[in-house]
Amino acid sequence: xxxxxxxxxxxxxFTLIEIMIVVLIIGILLAIAVPNFVKARESSRxxxxxxxxxxxxxxxxxxxxxxxxxxxxxxxxxxxxxPGNYVVRKPTCPAGGTYTIPxxxxxxxxxxxxxxxxxxxASFN
Numbered sequence: 001x002x003x004x005x006x007x008x009x010x011x012x013x014f015t016l017i018e019i020m021i022v023v024l025i026i027g028i029l030l031a032i033a034v035p036n037f038v039k040a041r042e043s044s045r046x047x048x049x050x051x052x053x054x055x056x057x058x059x060x061x062x063x064x065x066x067x068x069x070x071x072x073x074x075x076x077x078x079x080x081x082x083p084g085n086y087v088v089r090k091p092t093c094p095a096g097g098t099y100t101i102p103x104x105x106x107x108x109x110x111x112x113x114x115x116x117x118x119x120x121x122a123s124f125n
Contacts, residue, residue: 045095046117049110052091053121056099056108059086064104071105093119 059080064073080101081090093099097112097119110119 042095042114042117045093046114046119048094049097049112049119050121052093053099053108053110053119055087055091056080056101057121060101060104060108062086069104072103074103075101077101095119 060075063069063075063079063086064071067073067079069075077090079085081087091099093110093112095112095114097110100109100111102108107121112119
């Protein structure tokens with residue numbers, strides 16, 4: 001059994017063209033995947049923020065019922081948040097926005113602005 005050393009030496013690695021094709025394919029896959037990851041992250045932040053807003057709204061409504069307040073009453077952070085209150089810790093917007101607590105009969109708001117993914121309770125109603 002004789003080995004052909006010349007054929008073994010010529011097939012030891014990948015050619016430059018083969019490596020370039022693999023890099024091109026990886027680049028195309030990344031170009032498709034990265035925008036989807038960004039959309040998924042923004043969508044998750046929006047959903048978490050709206051969930052926080054609904055939690056604040058529910059706490060505000062519960063406070064108004066317990067304290068026999070009118071719909072125009074505005075609860076403070078101390079009324080809603082803290083040990084022994086309706087929510088243990090004041091939630092924070094995962095995108096970095098801040099929450100405003102208006103009168104009980106008005107939805108709380110987040111000041112984060114993103115046209116594609118609005119952080120409002122109305123965006124999910």
